Amino acid sequence: MTTLPESNLGAGSRRARIAAWQAEGFDPHNCPVRSILDQITAKWTVLILLEVQEEPKRFNMLLRSLPDISRRMLTQGLRDLERNGLLRRTVFDTRPPGVEYALTELGRALMTPLLALVDWVAANRESVYDSRRRFDEQ
């Protein structure tokens, strides 16, 4: 497993944070950031987080909001997010029982950088499309 290089994280407090990791002793072949980043940026987890952001949603509601996700992938994405502490799963004792997924505090905190990234993409999408068009013309 490749480790994120120190220099990636920029100057100042970021460097300090990395120095701290190394002091704690971590295995460069098992980078702790990557295992989290991979799950956070996985195809469906980003979309799920965006859906759940404004208000808690239930399983079948998510299935309807994300028409091209399969039940299997939705289940797995929700489990991953729950396991990572970003989503809370609440079962309601109704007939039939309902299950609601909501952001945790940690999940809510994540939305700040995540929305910034989504917003950057939204703001720059024309540049990207232009580039793709030029590239595909060759």
Add this chain to the structure above:
Amino acid sequence: MTTLPESNLGAGSRRARIAAWQAEGFDPHNCPVRSILDQITAKWTVLILLEVQEEPKRFNMLLRSLPDISRRMLTQGLRDLERNGLLRRTVFDTRPPGVEYALTELGRALMTPLLALVDWVAANRESVYDSRRRFDEQ
């Protein structure tokens, strides 16, 4: 294809930007943001961007920095990033010819929100690990 919901992007200028897209007329089943976001957050592209960030790198150099990437995936990741206008590919007429990959202006701009996300993960990794441990105990 699922479209990112308007509410995802928060208030103010973000909403305005989405309103602008809709005015331009876009197909909700072919969301333009997702097709970009999927490529930017794909497993290897993030790592490649982080590697190339500080200084241009060559193909085999990247292969060495990312020990667990395959040649095939590196090639494909580099092509995607080039196509999206985030990376510039430069061939040097040496013997044998060398190829260098560098961030474009657009790519450099992307690093701001992308590094913020990486940094969030780095800062909060212990919380995530704690949550995983608790989840796995059940």
Add this chain to the structure above:
DNA sequence: GATCGCAGGTCTCAATTAGGGACCTTTCGA
């Protein structure tokens, strides 16, 4: 009192995608 529908899943199988590694091309040096 059979059956339909719903909620929230699981399971199986087929299709897509990723990884491993051999192979290619050109040129230099031993």
Add this chain to the structure above:
DNA sequence: TCGAAAGGTCCCTAATTGAGACCTGCGATC
């Protein structure tokens, strides 16, 4: 004459994903 190096491509296998049938338990329907 052989090997190495750079930057890939190609093929085959392994892993991941997606489509969709099925499950469970209960309440309402006919």
